[in-house]
Amino acid sequence: MPQIRLDNLVKRYGAVQVLHGIELDMAENEFTVLVGPSGCGKSTTLRMIAGLETVSDGEIYIDGRPVKDLDPKDRGLAMVFQDYALYPHMDVASNISFALRLQKRPRAEIDAKVREVAELVGLSDFLARKPGALSGGQRQRVAMARALAKDSEIFLFDEPLSNLDAKLRGQMRAELAIMRQRVQKNMIYVTHDQIEAMTLADRIVVMNGGYIQQQGTPEELFKRPANKFVAGFLGSPPMNFLGATLVREDDMLMAQGAAFKVAIPADTAARLPTSQTSVILGVRPSDLNYNSEAPDAEAFDLRVKVSEYVGAQSVLLCECGSTDITVELKSETPIALGETLRFALRPEGIHLFDPKTEMAL
Amino acid sequence: MPHDWPGRFRKRAETLSYDRQNPAFYALLVALIFMAVGPIFLMFINSFKLDVDIIGGTTGLLFLPTIQNYETALCDVLWYEPEHLDFCSLKFGGAFINSLIIALISTLLTLVIGCMAAYALVRFRFMGRDTVSLTTLMVRMVPPAVLLVPVFGLWNNEFCLDRDGLIGGAIRDTFGGRGDVCLAGTHSGIILIYVAMNLPFVIWILQSFIVQVPRSLEEAARVDGAGPFQVFFKIVLPLIKPGLAAAAIFTFRIAWNEYLLASALSDRNTKTVPILIVNNMSEFNVEWGVIMATGMLLAIPPIIFTLFASRQIITGMTAGAVKG
Numbered sequence: 007m008p009q010i011r012l013d014n015l016v017k018r019y020g021a022v023q024v025l026h027g028i029e030l031d032m033a034e035n036e037f038t039v040l041v042g043p044s045g046c047g048k049s050t051t052l053r054m055i056a057g058l059e060t061v062s063d064g065e066i067y068i069d070g071r072p073v074k075d076l077d078p079k080d081r082g083l084a085m086v087f088q089d090y091a092l093y094p095h096m097d098v099a100s101n102i103s104f105a106l107r108l109q110k111r112p113r114a115e116i117d118a119k120v121r122e123v124a125e126l127v128g129l130s131d132f133l134a135r136k137p138g139a140l141s142g143g144q145r146q147r148v149a150m151a152r153a154l155a156k157d158s159e160i161f162l163f164d165e166p167l168s169n170l171d172a173k174l175r176g177q178m179r180a181e182l183a184i185m186r187q188r189v190q191k192n193m194i195y196v197t198h199d200q201i202e203a204m205t206l207a208d209r210i211v212v213m214n215g216g217y218i219q220q221q222g223t224p225e226e227l228f229k230r231p232a233n234k235f236v237a238g239f240l241g242s243p244p245m246n247f248l249g250a251t252l253v254r255e256d257d258m259l260m261a262q263g264a265a266f267k268v269a270i271p272a273d274t275a276a277r278l279p280t281s282q283t284s285v286i287l288g289v290r291p292s293d294l295n296y297n298s299e300a301p302d303a304e305a306f307d308l309r310v311k312v313s314e315y316v317g318a319q320s321v322l323l324c325e326c327g328s329t330d331i332t333v334e335l336k337s338e339t340p341i342a343l344g345e346t347l348r349f350a351l352r353p354e355g356i357h358l359f360d361p362k363t364e365m366a367l
Numbered sequence: 368m369p370h371d372w373p374g375r376f377r378k379r380a381e382t383l384s385y386d387r388q389n390p391a392f393y394a395l396l397v398a399l400i401f402m403a404v405g406p407i408f409l410m411f412i413n414s415f416k417l418d419v420d421i422i423g424g425t426t427g428l429l430f431l432p433t434i435q436n437y438e439t440a441l442c443d444v445l446w447y448e449p450e451h452l453d454f455c456s457l458k459f460g461g462a463f464i465n466s467l468i469i470a471l472i473s474t475l476l477t478l479v480i481g482c483m484a485a486y487a488l489v490r491f492r493f494m495g496r497d498t499v500s501l502t503t504l505m506v507r508m509v510p511p512a513v514l515l516v517p518v519f520g521l522w523n524n525e526f527c528l529d530r531d532g533l534i535g536g537a538i539r540d541t542f543g544g545r546g547d548v549c550l551a552g553t554h555s556g557i558i559l560i561y562v563a564m565n566l567p568f569v570i571w572i573l574q575s576f577i578v579q580v581p582r583s584l585e586e587a588a589r590v591d592g593a594g595p596f597q598v599f600f601k602i603v604l605p606l607i608k609p610g611l612a613a614a615a616i617f618t619f620r621i622a623w624n625e626y627l628l629a630s631a632l633s634d635r636n637t638k639t640v641p642i643l644i645v646n647n648m649s650e651f652n653v654e655w656g657v658i659m660a661t662g663m664l665l666a667i668p669p670i671i672f673t674l675f676a677s678r679q680i681i682t683g684m685t686a687g688a689v690k691g
Contacts (some may be wrong), residue, residue: 058586108593
């Protein structure tokens with residue numbers, strides 16, 4: 007059973023270095039999601055594992071075996087591509103069985119495998135069709151089936167859902183999660199969509215600018231982001247950031263900004279270095295609750311600028327001094343634009359970052 | 368709740384405007400069709416006339432049709448001896464087979480070399496790639512007549528096997544003849560120059576088809592376990608079939624019709640049909656009827672070949688491969 011280890015992986019295109027020493031350990035049967043904005047090097051990392059990009063420096067180990075110089079076909083992995091990459095001149099059955107036919111497996115075995123996999127992804131009725139006659143979701147399933155048919159120990163997914171429309175993406179995401187329960191294999195999944203990352207991953211690796219920013223379980227990353235980038239990247243709507251100075255009042259550490267002054271919980275305050283005078287205060291919209299009776303030291307007074315109705319919840323863009331803050335509110339709450347509302351801050355929802363290094367404090 | 372389908376109505380409006388065309392448009396169409404089909408029609412009619420009738424007026428439609436011209440043209444393959452001929456001087460059958468051998472083999476070679484060269488030029492990175500890609504087409508700009516003299520010299524004097532040598536001697540012993548065994552006058556000599564002549568254009572056509580094959584298809588095949596040759600033959604080649612067909616039609620047509628180079632490089636036994644046709648013109652007589660009949664026969668194979676090859680041209684071959 008394979009573990010995958012990336013050892014100081016470096017990728018250069020000429021003088022441009024796009025990956026700066028990626029160190030990553032993936033345990034057996036782990037679902038690892040590489041997530042980050044466009045151009046952060048996540049796809050490059052995946053393609054290097056697949057063997058489609060050369061490794062400039064460092065090594066990739068699969069099961070303790072260095073594979074840097076092996077051809078893709080000798081690495082024993084299957085891959086689902088962002089654009090599906092179905093062979094248009096072959097029907098669905100031939101697409102699924104392509105790898106098996108290359109291995110010259112017996113005819114009966116191939117047929118049985120194709121039927122089994124088609125059943126799994128719900129394509130049994132479409133085996134004779136060409137990819138051109140399938141819808142986007144069905145093509146996605148064929149791509150999935152083609153990877154499954156190979157019996158590989160490692161599955162690579164390169165943004166497999168990014169070409170689907172929003173509704174189908176949600177549906178396929180759920181199907182993927184179900185498939186994940188049945189197929190216990192190593193999976194590495196690249197996406198820029200943090201919702202996909204959060205819902206599917208055993209472990210998330212957040213990347214930016216060719217560096218790993220943080221890795222851990224979705225919960226760890228969501229609750230204890232290591233830096234401002236990770237905090238802002240995960241979660242929807244994204245975290246609000248406010249500049250603040252630290253002031254001490256009656257043994258209480260307060261974060262004071264242009265239009266607010268909130269208390270920092272004692273245990274967080276204890277961790278802060280005494281030399282720290284200014285911080286970036288990070289607050290997720292979900293940690294702000296509408297509460298007109300909240301005490302001053304645990305609340306923000308926000309003036310509503312825009313209200314976006316999204317169903318049960320409305321997303322409000324509010325003004326707090328000169329900065330904008332996003333909050334969520336139940337849609338039935340009667341509010342008017344321009345009104346100033348008081349939102350209570352959950353004490354555990356306070357994240358502090360160093361303004362210079364942007365690291366969590 | 369009733370739905371509004373503006374798209375459907377627009378479509379109906381388009382079909383309505385279809386039959387409201389300017390009459391001048393049809394006049395132009397008829398003129399163009401006449402220009403295209405007229406000469407072939409004339410050739411067809413005149414191939415059934417005696418030379419006397421042709422001299423009397425090529426466009427005349429009142430005459431007694433005869434297959435005498437075809438009998439003269441095909442005298443070496445007919446199972447009977449035509450009454451009007453004392454001696455069968457035209458070797459149409461032999462020339463026809465020469466034409467077929469030369470056109471088919473040169474087409475095949477051009478396609479095989481062309482698709483591999485085009486693939487390498489598109490997909491592989493190597494020094495001088497852009498220069499090679501550009502110069503291949505520039506070679507095509509050289510008129511064949513410019514090639515004629517140097518190639519004639521080379522084929523006759525340089526690319527020869529010594530008649531006393533091992534291979535040359537063996538060839539001489541088998542096929543007879545005098546002098547050294549040279550490329551001139553052989554099928555291979557003509558095939559070689561046709562391949563060289565057509566290759567640049569074929570590479571150029573196929574490049575544009577290969578560029579359209581999504582790179583991720585090749586990557587998917589590599590991950591699926593295909594080696595470089597399997598990727599090429601199982602994935603790329605089937606997808607550029609329309610391009611191969613277009614290139615094949617182009618190459619075959621040129622090789623089949625080519626006159627200038629063949630006239631210099633062929634000998635009595637390897638001459639092609641176009642050369643044979645011109646042999647019907649002498650300083651004493653131009654046998655128009657036989658020329659027309661041979662011309663009709665010459666036109667048949669390219670038509671069959673094109674019909675066969677064009678069936679492979681299906682647009683949108685890569686539809687459904689990738690999205691986005």
